[in-house]
Amino acid sequence: MRRYLPLLAVGILLAAAGIATAASGPKATGGSAFFTFLGGEGKASFNAQVDKKGVTKGMVNVQITGIPAPADFKGDVTCYSQQGNFARFSGPITEGGATDPNTGNPAQSYELSVLDQGEPGAGNDRITVIRSEQPASPTDCQDGQTANQPIVRGNIQVHGG
Secondary structure (H helix, E strand, O other): OOOHHHHHHHHHHHHHHHHHHHHOOOEEEEEEEEEOOOOOEEEEEEEEEEOOOOOEEEEEEEEEEOOOOOEEEEEEOOEEEEEOOEEEEEEEEEEEEEEOOOOOOEOOEEEEEEEOOOOOOOOOOEEEEEEEOOOOOOOOOOOOOOOOEEEEEEEEEEEOO
């Protein structure tokens, strides 16, 4: 029996590693500070993913100050798209407030585009935050903005896919 204990331990470790790998799908995570196109300051934290069952899920938390259309909102992730180290995700704004900077009307949805360009994140990774008065749809993130604004603090990670 003692001969088989090391083999059993190795088998359990390999099975656990297989479960961990199978559970991960494409995912973007991060926390960052950035400057907006109009000179405002922004902060964003997010966890967006497609799980092993194909379900899109996650959350975002965004604060933008110092521009004509400030924002402080939380949102659910209902759409996720990824190509290599670039991810775009979107969903409804569920808490807080934001304004569509194009119309001045209350925003109902958001879109984040993020680009992971390695370590360190600051100065390399990029982000763009879009707010819209239109309701979110499950295909909002298939086309949209690229990630243009370099982050000044934090890190963005785009995994899998």
